[in-house]
Amino acid sequence: MRQHHNRVDLHLHSTASDGVYTPSEVVRMALERGLAVIALTDHDTLGGVAEAQQAAVGTGLEVVAGVEVNSEGDWGDLHILGYYVDLNHGPLQEQLEAVRDVRVGRARKMIERLTEMGMPLAWEDVRALAGGASVGRPHVARALVNRGYVKTTKEAFDRFIANDGPAYVPRMRLSPSEVIQTIIDAGGVPVLAHAAHFGKQAIALIPEMVGYGLRGLEVYYPHHSPEQIEMLLGLCQEHGLLVTGGTDFHGPDSSEGAQLGSVHVPLECAERLREAAFQRSGPAHTGGERPMTPSEVQIYLNVTEEDADPKRLDELTGRLLRDLRELGAESVERPSGGVTPEGAKGDTFTLGALALVAVPAFLPRLVEFLQAWSLRGESQGRRVKIKTPAGLEVEFTPEKKLSQAELVALVENLTQTQ
Ligand SMILES: [Zn+2]
Ligand SMILES: [Zn+2]
Numbered sequence: 001m002r003q004h005h006n007r008v009d010l011h012l013h014s015t016a017s018d019g020v021y022t023p024s025e026v027v028r029m030a031l032e033r034g035l036a037v038i039a040l041t042d043h044d045t046l047g048g049v050a051e052a053q054q055a056a057v058g059t060g061l062e063v064v065a066g067v068e069v070n071s072e073g074d075w076g077d078l079h080i081l082g083y084y085v086d087l088n089h090g091p092l093q094e095q096l097e098a099v100r101d102v103r104v105g106r107a108r109k110m111i112e113r114l115t116e117m118g119m120p121l122a123w124e125d126v127r128a129l130a131g132g133a134s135v136g137r138p139h140v141a142r143a144l145v146n147r148g149y150v151k152t153t154k155e156a157f158d159r160f161i162a163n164d165g166p167a168y169v170p171r172m173r174l175s176p177s178e179v180i181q182t183i184i185d186a187g188g189v190p191v192l193a194h195a196a197h198f199g200k201q202a203i204a205l206i207p208e209m210v211g212y213g214l215r216g217l218e219v220y221y222p223h224h225s226p227e228q229i230e231m232l233l234g235l236c237q238e239h240g241l242l243v244t245g246g247t248d249f250h251g252p253d254s255s256e257g258a259q260l261g262s263v264h265v266p267l268e269c270a271e272r273l274r275e276a277a278f279q280r281s282g283p284a285h286t287g288g289e290r291p292m293t294p295s296e297v298q299i300y301l302n303v304t305e306e307d308a309d310p311k312r313l314d315e316l317t318g319r320l321l322r323d324l325r326e327l328g329a330e331s332v333e334r335p336s337g338g339v340t341p342e343g344a345k346g347d348t349f350t351l352g353a354l355a356l357v358a359v360p361a362f363l364p365r366l367v368e369f370l371q372a373w374s375l376r377g378e379s380q381g382r383r384v385k386i387k388t389p390a391g392l393e394v395e396f397t398p399e400k401k402l403s404q405a406e407l408v409a410l411v412e413n414l415t416q417t418q
Contacts, residue, residue: 007036008265010064010273011081011193011218011246011257014040016048017068020251023048026260027055027063033261037270039064039083039246041193044099046087053392057413064273065391067092068193070099071179078192078202080179081218081244084277084391085188092186099174106169107135113167114140114160119149137161176205177212184213189277191216191244195235196228203235210239215276220245220265222258242276243269278389297363297414299324299355299370302383320373320384321355327369329357364411370396371407388414 013019014026021029023040026048030038040052040063049065056063067082085092101109111121121143129139129146141156150156160167183190192209195202195217206217219232220243236243245265248257301317357366370384374396385395394410396402402410 006261006264007034007267008038008270009035009246009249009261009263010037010039010066010083010244010265010270011041011068011221011248012038012260013042013068013248013250013257014048014052016040016045016051017042018250020254023052024055026249027052027059027061029260031056031059031061035061035261036267037062037064039066039081041066041068041081041083041246043068044070044096046085046093046096049087053413057409062270064270065188065393067096067183069096069174069179069183070102071176072173073176073205076198076201078176078198078205079194080176080183080214081191081193082179082183082186082188083191083244083273085183085186086387087393088385088395089186092182092188095174095179095182101169102173105135107137107140109169110137110140110161110167113169114144114149117160117167119144119147119160121147176209176214180209180212180214187277189215189242189273191218191242191273193218194221194223194248195219195232196224197221203231206235207239210241214241216242216244216273218245219243220263220269222247222263242272244273245269274389277391296389297357297366298387299357300385300387302385316382323369323373324355324357324366327362327365329355329362329366363414364407367394367407367411367414371402374398375401386414 009030012026012030014021014023016023019026019042026040027038038052038061040049042048044067046065046067049063053063053065064083065085065087067085069080069082071078071080082092107126108123111123111126114121121140125146126139126143127135129142130136137157138153140161141150141153144150144156144160145153150159157165159165162168163170180190190213192202192206192214195206206214217232217236219229219236224232233243235241243266245263247260247263249260250256252259301320303313303316366386370386373379374382374384375398379398381398383395383397385393387393392414394414
C-alpha cells in the first residue's frame with residue numbers, strides 16, 4: 001500500500017496557455033490529490049509559473065518551473081519540455097514570444113501591429129476577404145485599401161507589410177535543436193514530450209536530438225501503451241536519458257491529456273530530474289565553479305552595461321560579498337563573474353551566480369538583508385535575486401518592498417524547497 005498514491009505530475013497546463021484552471025487552482029488540485037512534485041508546463045509561456053510557485057508557499061509541494069515549447073521540423077511538430085528553466089532568461093523569453101506569435105497567426109499579429117499604428121482592421125473583415133483560405137498578407141493589404149488607409153495593395157506592401165515593413169511579422173519556425181539549445185542556455189533540462197505520441201518519425205529523431213543536448217524522454221503519458229513505455233524505457237537506458245512523465249492535464253473535459261495526477265510517475269523520476277538540473281552548470285555560471293548543494297542558495301545581481309567593466313564589477317560586488325560575510329554567511333564564494341545580457345533591450349545584464357550562501361539557518365537574515373540592500377541607495381536601482389536548488393527564484397527590487405508577512409512566507413518557502 002505504500003505506493004498507493006501517485007505523487008508526481010510533470011506535465012500540466014493552466015490558463016496561462018490553453019488549460020482550464022488558473023495556476024493557483026492547479027496547485028490547489030495538486031495539494032488535494034496529495035502530490036509532492038508538479039511541473040507547470042504551459043505551451044510556449046512561463047507566464048503561470050510564478051503564480052503557481054507562490055500558491056505553493058508553505059505547503060511542501062514543489063512546483064518546478066517548466067514550459068512546453070513547440071518546434072517544427074520537416075516531419076511536423078515536436079513538443080519539447082524545458083524543466084527548471086530560469087524564468088528571467090531573455091533569449092528564452094524572446095523565443096517563446098516568437099512561437100506565441102505563430103500561434104496567434106501571423107496575419108492576426110500584423111493586424112494587431114497595424115492597429116497599434118493607428119490603422120485598425122477587423123479580423124472578421126480580413127478573414128472574409130480570404131474566403132475560407134488561410135489569411136495572408138494579400139488579404140491584409142486589401143483590407144487596408146478597403147478602409148482607405150492606402151490607395152493600392154502595392155502601397156500597403158511598400159509602406160507597411162513588405163518583408164522589411166514596420167507591420168511585417170516573419171514566419172517563425174523553431175527547429176528542435178534551437179529549442180533544446182535555448183532551454184539549456186536558460187539553465188533548464190530539455191525533455192521530449194509524449195515521446196511516442198508523434199509517431200515513428202519522431203522516435204527516429206531521438207538519437208539526433210540527444211546530440212543537440214536532449215536530456216530525457218516523457219515516458220509515462222496517458223496515451224502511451226505499455227509496449228510504448230517499454231520501448232521508451234529501453235531508449236532512455238540506451239542513450240542515458242532521464243525518464244519523466246505527466247498527465248498533460250488541461251481540464252476535466254479536455255480531449256488532451258488525463259486528470260491531474262492520474263498517471264503513475266515514480267517519485268524517483270522527479271528526484272533524478274532535479275539532480276540533473278542542478279548538476280549541470282549553465283552558461284550563467286560557467287567558469288569551473290562547483291555546483292550548488294541542496295543547502296545553499298545562489299545570489300544573482302542585475303547590473304548595467306557599464307558595470308560589466310571588470311573593475312566596476314569588482315567594486316560593486318566586492319562590497320556586497322563583504323556585507324554577506326559580515327552578516328554571517330557560512331560560505332560566500334564567487335562561482336563566476338560571467339555577465340550575460342538579459343531581456344530584449346539588451347541594456348540590463350545578469351551577473352551569473354555572484355555568491356553561494358549556505359542556508360537554511362541563515363536564510364531569514366539573508367532575505368532581510370537583500371531586501372534592505374535593494375532599497376538602499378548603494379544598490380542604485382539594481383536588482384538582486386536568490387535562486388534555490390529547487391529552481392525557485394525571488395527578486396528584490398527597489399520598487400517592491402515586501403511586507404514582513406511576505407518576507408516570512410518567502411523564508412518558509414525557500415526553506416521547504418531546500
Ligand atoms: Zn504536447
Ligand atoms: Zn502538453
